[in-house]
Amino acid sequence: MFTYTLRRLLFAIPTLLIISFVIFALLDLAPNDPTGDLPLTIPPEVREQIRASLGLDQPFFFRYLYWLQQFFINEPLNILERLTGWQFGDGSRMRVLSWATRSPVVDLIVQRLPQTLWVVGLAYVFGVLIAVPIGVISAYKQYSIFDQIGTFVSMVGYSVPTFFTGVLLVVIFSSYLQWFPSVYDTNLVVNDFSSFLQQVKQMALPVTVLSLFNASQITRFVRASMLDNLHQDYVRTARAKGVKEKSVLLIHVLRNSLIPVVTVIALGVPTIFSGAIITEQIFRVNGLGQLLIIAVQGADIPLVQTLTFIFAVLIVLFNLIADVLYGILDPRIRYD
Amino acid sequence: MKNLKLLLAGTVAALGLAGTAAHAERGTDGDLKILFWQAVSTMNPYLSGGTKEVYASSMVIEPLARYDEKGALVPMLVSEIPTVENGGVAKDLMSMTWKIKPGVKWSDGTPFTADDVIFTWKYCIAPDGGCAQAAQYEGVKSVEAPDPQTVKITFTEPKPYPYSAFVGAQSPVIQKKQFENCVGAKAPGCTSANFGPIGTGPFVVKEFKPNDVITLTANTNYRDAAKPAFATVTLKGGGDAASAARAVLETGEYDYAWNMQVEPEILAKMVAAGKGKLETAFGTQVERINLNHYNADPSLGAKRSTKEAGPHPSLSDPAVRRALSLAIDRSIIVEAGYGAAGKATCNIVPAPAAVASTKNDSWCLKQDVAAANKLLDDAGWKKGPDGIRAKNGVKLSFLYATSTNSVRQATQELVKDMWSQIGVAAELRNASASVFFGGDPASPDTFQKFYADVEMYTNNFDGTDPEKYLAEWLCDKVPGPANGWQGQNIPRYCNPAYDKLVGELSKTAELDKRAALAKQLNDMLTEEGAHIPLVHRGSVSSHSLKLAGVRMNAWDSELWNVADWSRSK
Numbered sequence: 001m002f003t004y005t006l007r008r009l010l011f012a013i014p015t016l017l018i019i020s021f022v023i024f025a026l027l028d029l030a031p032n033d034p035t036g037d038l039p040l041t042i043p044p045e046v047r048e049q050i051r052a053s054l055g056l057d058q059p060f061f062f063r064y065l066y067w068l069q070q071f072f073i074n075e076p077l078n079i080l081e082r083l084t085g086w087q088f089g090d091g092s093r094m095r096v097l098s099w100a101t102r103s104p105v106v107d108l109i110v111q112r113l114p115q116t117l118w119v120v121g122l123a124y125v126f127g128v129l130i131a132v133p134i135g136v137i138s139a140y141k142q143y144s145i146f147d148q149i150g151t152f153v154s155m156v157g158y159s160v161p162t163f164f165t166g167v168l169l170v171v172i173f174s175s176y177l178q179w180f181p182s183v184y185d186t187n188l189v190v191n192d193f194s195s196f197l198q199q200v201k202q203m204a205l206p207v208t209v210l211s212l213f214n215a216s217q218i219t220r221f222v223r224a225s226m227l228d229n230l231h232q233d234y235v236r237t238a239r240a241k242g243v244k245e246k247s248v249l250l251i252h253v254l255r256n257s258l259i260p261v262v263t264v265i266a267l268g269v270p271t272i273f274s275g276a277i278i279t280e281q282i283f284r285v286n287g288l289g290q291l292l293i294i295a296v297q298g299a300d301i302p303l304v305q306t307l308t309f310i311f312a313v314l315i316v317l318f319n320l321i322a323d324v325l326y327g328i329l330d331p332r333i334r335y336d
Numbered sequence: 337m338k339n340l341k342l343l344l345a346g347t348v349a350a351l352g353l354a355g356t357a358a359h360a361e362r363g364t365d366g367d368l369k370i371l372f373w374q375a376v377s378t379m380n381p382y383l384s385g386g387t388k389e390v391y392a393s394s395m396v397i398e399p400l401a402r403y404d405e406k407g408a409l410v411p412m413l414v415s416e417i418p419t420v421e422n423g424g425v426a427k428d429l430m431s432m433t434w435k436i437k438p439g440v441k442w443s444d445g446t447p448f449t450a451d452d453v454i455f456t457w458k459y460c461i462a463p464d465g466g467c468a469q470a471a472q473y474e475g476v477k478s479v480e481a482p483d484p485q486t487v488k489i490t491f492t493e494p495k496p497y498p499y500s501a502f503v504g505a506q507s508p509v510i511q512k513k514q515f516e517n518c519v520g521a522k523a524p525g526c527t528s529a530n531f532g533p534i535g536t537g538p539f540v541v542k543e544f545k546p547n548d549v550i551t552l553t554a555n556t557n558y559r560d561a562a563k564p565a566f567a568t569v570t571l572k573g574g575g576d577a578a579s580a581a582r583a584v585l586e587t588g589e590y591d592y593a594w595n596m597q598v599e600p601e602i603l604a605k606m607v608a609a610g611k612g613k614l615e616t617a618f619g620t621q622v623e624r625i626n627l628n629h630y631n632a633d634p635s636l637g638a639k640r641s642t643k644e645a646g647p648h649p650s651l652s653d654p655a656v657r658r659a660l661s662l663a664i665d666r667s668i669i670v671e672a673g674y675g676a677a678g679k680a681t682c683n684i685v686p687a688p689a690a691v692a693s694t695k696n697d698s699w700c701l702k703q704d705v706a707a708a709n710k711l712l713d714d715a716g717w718k719k720g721p722d723g724i725r726a727k728n729g730v731k732l733s734f735l736y737a738t739s740t741n742s743v744r745q746a747t748q749e750l751v752k753d754m755w756s757q758i759g760v761a762a763e764l765r766n767a768s769a770s771v772f773f774g775g776d777p778a779s780p781d782t783f784q785k786f787y788a789d790v791e792m793y794t795n796n797f798d799g800t801d802p803e804k805y806l807a808e809w810l811c812d813k814v815p816g817p818a819n820g821w822q823g824q825n826i827p828r829y830c831n832p833a834y835d836k837l838v839g840e841l842s843k844t845a846e847l848d849k850r851a852a853l854a855k856q857l858n859d860m861l862t863e864e865g866a867h868i869p870l871v872h873r874g875s876v877s878s879h880s881l882k883l884a885g886v887r888m889n890a891w892d893s894e895l896w897n898v899a900d901w902s903r904s905k
Contacts, residue, residue: 031781033774038385038468040773040795044784044822046470047775050385053466053521100377100384101546102524103531111545170579175586182579182587183371183572186548284574286375286548294375294547294574299770 004335005324012316019312023305024064032299034099054099067305070096075106098303100295105306108291115186116275116287123207124272127214128265132258134215135222139230140249150219157216166209166282173205180205184285206283210276214268221264225257232256259329266322270314274307363554363567365903368883370895371593373580375547375573380530381506382460383523385468390505391594392571394893395552396443397508397535400434400453400487401499403891405617407688407800409499413440413448413509413536417499420845429494429845434487434502441557442511443540450481453502455512462520472500472507472798496845497801504799505893508535538564538899548573558899565885565902578602584878585612591883591903594894596876597743600675603876612880616676619890620687620805621796621873623678625736625751627651627660627865628789629828632735641786641828642816649730651789655715656732657865660790662711663758665703669750670871673743681872685802685858688891690847693855696862708758717759725759733761737781737788739772744792747870751792762790777821784821786828794873800891803850806857807838809866829866 034054035047055063074093081088095104134154138147157165174182181202190196229235230253238248275289284290288307295303327333376392378384400414409417414434418424425432440448457479460467477492479501489501501507511534518526531544536559539552552569572590580593585606596603596614607614629652631645639645650656666680679686682700683693717725717732725732736752738744745766752762765788766772767781772793780787797805807813808824811832815823834857841853862869877894879886885901888894 031771031774031776031779033770033776035385036770036772036774039387040793041471041798042385042468043471044775044824046468048820048822049470050466050468053464053524097524098546102378102380102383103527103546107527108546111548167579170582174589175582178587181589183575183583183589185572186545187543187551187570281575282579284572284579286545286574290375290574291547297770298377299774 001324001327001335004327005320008320008323012320016309016313016316020068020305020309021064023308023312024067025060027301027305028060028063030299032301034299034301037298067096067302070094071306071309078106096302096306098295098300100298100300100303105303108303109288109307109310112286112288112291115184115285116273116280116289119184119203119206119280119285119287120210120272120276120289122203123210123276124214124268126207126211128218130211130215131218132222132261135219136226136249136254138219139223139226142227150223154216154219157212158220161278162209162213162276163278163282165212166206166279169205169209170282182283184283186286206276206279206285209279209282218261218265221261222257225260226253229253229257259326262329263322263326266318266325269318270311273314274311362558362562362564365565366567368566368569368592368898368901369590370569370571371575371580371583371590372571372573373575373577373593373595376550376571377547378530379533379541379544379550380510381508382465382467382469382510383530388573388594391893391895392550393508393533393535394505394537394895395539395569395898396537396541397510397533398537399504399506399508400436400502401504402893402896403504403800403889404896405887405889405891407891409503411437413437425498429491429496429498431488431490432498434489436485436487437559438485440536440559442534442536443555443557444511444534445557446511446513447484448509448536449484450487451484452512453487453509454479454481455515456507456509457501459510459515459519459523460507462523464521465519465523469506472504474500476501494843496842496850497803499799499801504891505896506798511535539569542568560899563899565900569898581606581878584880585609588612588880590880592877592879592886594877596677596878599673600671600677603675603878607878610881612878614676614876614878615886615888616874616876617888617890617894618679618687618872618874619796620685620802621794621875622681622684622686622869623747623792623794623871623873624684625660625790625792625868625870626786626827627657627867628786628791629830629866632787632789634787638817643814648789650717650727650732651734653715654865655711656717657868659708659711659758660755660760661700661865661868662704662708663754663760664751664868664870665754666701666870669747672750673746674871674873677874677876678871679874681869682862683858683872684861684867684869685797685806685854686869686872688800691802691851691854691858693858695855695859700862703754705754705757712758719759723756723759724761731761732759733763734789735765736762736790736792737765737767737772737783737786738792739769739783740766741769747792775821782821783826784815784823786815786826791826792870801850802854802858803838803841806841806854809857809861810835810838827866829861829864831860831864834860 035050074095077088098105098108134150138150141147170182173180184202188199190199235253238252275287277289277293280287280289292307327335372388374388376388378389379393381390381393398412401409401411401417404410411417413436415437418432418434442448457473460470460473475491475495477490480488482488514529514534518529532541538555538558540555542553543551550571554564554567577597581596581598581603583590584593586609588611628641628648630641631648632641636645670678670680680701682696685691712725717727720726736748748764755762771779771781772783775782775784783791783793809829811830813823813825814828815821837857844850875890882904884904887897889896
């Protein structure tokens with residue numbers, strides 16, 4: 001298993017390099033311009049100067065190598081310096097700078113991580129916690145009323161987009177009932193019970209929207225996987241031996257059914273980091289998803305490049321984790 | 337000049353009145369919550385140029401003089417506006433002198449001097465800095481300080497309208513001490529200075545989260561001890577216009593929201609909730625349809641829309657251009673897409689009132705399909721079996737481009753329908769705004785390339801003087817491969833008589849004569865069909881009924897008088 005993991009990690013390096021190049025080339029080919037959003041009162045020759053000051057007058061390949069150096073050498077050294085207090089060289093290295101804010105991209109990402117992890121991450125956890133029991137009961141009592149309702153709710157949650165459910169909840173709970181705020185306050189510091197309550201209140205709506213969406217997806221997987229296993233011979237054998245129904249269901253069937261589900265859940269973790277673009281926009285959570293979409297709209301190429309590359313790293317990494325978990329959970333699978 | 341003086345006197349009087357009505361103490365009204373659905377990226381307008389950055393920074397850093405809501409100049413950091421009459425502007429129009437108010441301090445307590453003003457100019461013109469507001473300092477030869485309270489600006493050639501550098505929200509003064517080591521290529525590296533500039537304005541940046549939220553506190557060194565009334569400002573960004581409107585008008589979570597680009601009927605419903613109101617201000621924005629004077633036939637390849645392509649086969653006919661304008665019912669377009677934020681117009685220079693012409697309103701503002709049809713009949717454009725007019729094998733069928741935006745697409749549909757009534761066909765196309773306005777010379781979809789017969793967008797000019805704007809229609813400003821598609825004469829209009837008149841305008845100093853010339857130029861463009869002006873667009877913002885003192889301004893930052901805002905009890 002260890003050599004397998006090591007081999008996969010080594011393979012990931014060229015894969016990621018190719019990914020980074022493809023992202024860079026795609027962004028460069030896209031007909032987008034960082035001065036495109038500026039008022040038309042800014043004359044063309046000034047726009048040309050702005051583009052030059054961003055380094056856009058350099059050739060494509062040079063800009064790519066420059067980004068590689070900034071991202072793979074300068075930024076890690078910077079983080080190391082900050083963590084350890086050591087000093088490498090004179091300490092003044094060109095960092096990856098966002099074009100719109102002219103500030104280091106990594107600082108922006110660090111600033112955005114907490115709200116994304118709290119809101120999107122929590123919604124993922126809730127989604128899983130809701131989905132597993134519903135999926136199990138739905139499968140065990142297939143075609144019962146519970147199953148029908150569960151199927152209906154998950155179909156609704158899956159097919160109704162978050163830009164609809166989000167706005168619907170805002171209209172009901174913020175505008176009409178006025179129970180929850182419609183705008184997320186990223187400045188809120190939780191230090192006592194009342195601020196904690198406020199944090200819970202402002203997280204309630206976005207987390208609900210995303211939990212519903214996540215839960216509906218995962219329930220379907222759990223239900224399908226449970227159904228597959230419920231009709232297996234070993235279940236019949238266990239029942240024939242007189243094993244209690246509870247043990248049959250929760251120990252034999254559930255454990256076997258969770259193997260593919262765990263893989264699905266692991267593969268979904270990177271989407272937490274990429275944020276929930278639409279939900280973040282609706283509630284102004286201003287996490288990584290909102291950062292990415294603003295950067296795309298404003299043609300802030302260094303920011304888009306860095307963010308998408310980090311997502312690529314996470315996806316490659318969690319693919320590996322899913323594969324390894326699969327091997328650990330299912331003894332029949334051996335990679336070596 | 338007389339007009340200007342009168343306006344100034346009026347403004348001073350108005351300011352005085354507002355002053356007496358206001359509260360007496362600084363920081364007594366708590367937190368002012370402002371919502372910008374387009375989030376603010378930086379507080380240094382010299383590095384961004386976006387409207388949102390200019391507005392947000394206007395609470396912190398100030399220019400020497402500003403425009404008020406009527407478009408009149410108001411002294412901010414100076415004791416008076418220099419004019420030829422008061423000797424502030426030299427008789428030969430080659431220089432002007434500003435006198436700084438005594439006792440103005442930066443928020444860090446150090447005195448504000450002419451040195452800071454000089455430095456601001458040097459900061460913006462430094463090579464490799466990519467200063468977004470460089471156009472404000474165009475024609476400035478030098479900025480000097482005869483003494484610490486005096487700033488003398490010398491121009492490279494006579495400037496009949498000298499109010500550009502250090503005037504308006506686009507060119508505020510920054511502190512020399514803070515930005516001294518941030519000039520030129522080093523500018524982007526100074527993140528903390530760019531996010532928290534030290535200013536003379538009513539508020540100071542406490543915390544800046546780029547593209548998210550800005551926290552500001554009242555400036556303890558602000559020159560008026562009684563202002564600002566609010567102790568703090570929270571400027572939140574992100575989301576969309578409709579939900580921003582909701583947060584002010586329906587839920588009341590915010591006091592002020594900028595730029596309500598929302599369908600008129602949705603806004604009306606929100607206002608009915610009774611928590612807030614809308615404010616509209618009309619500046620110089622005009623939505624227009626440019627008519628391509630060159631041939632844009634795709635079969636011409638790279639030559640299309642350039643001089644080599646030759647004149648447009650049908651749009652070069654004045655009768656066609658006039659008929660296209662006559663066929664449009666502007667009031668329907670306003671009603672459907674703009675509501676209170678739009679007025680039908682036939683001018684490309686719609687404001688200020690002194691330079692707004694009414695000459696063409698009689699024939700142009702009203703839709704007249706019969707007249708348009710007759711014009712085309714007389715010119716020999718005959719309807720074919722498909723209902724589309726043609727002459728000598730040239731069909732009146734146009735490719736109609738614009739940027740992606742729901743209001744623009746709805747307008748396209750309306751215009752297409754109106755044109756079909758006079759036998760003109762239109763093929764609609766739209767491109768993403770960042771592509772359409774992006775100016776990438778490699779992209780065929782930019783508005784500069786104009787690879788279409790007609791195209792629609794909005795443009796405007798800064799400040800109140802249209803000279804630079806009207807110069808965009810000069811013959812030598814036509815975009816083409818030779819200048820990297822960089823000209824601003826998008827319709828490719830060229831008329832030597834127009835060029836001559838613009839030359840005259842640049843030499844005229846008297847305001848009345850300038851206004852007359854500007855009107856004449858504006859009328860020429862409409863009459864000769866360089867473009868079809870459609871809608872004079874206003875900016876709409878919303879604020880809570882509990883917020884007092886808002887004077888919506890289209891000539892400067894909307895937050896220009898935030899120091900006077902207060903919470904009504």
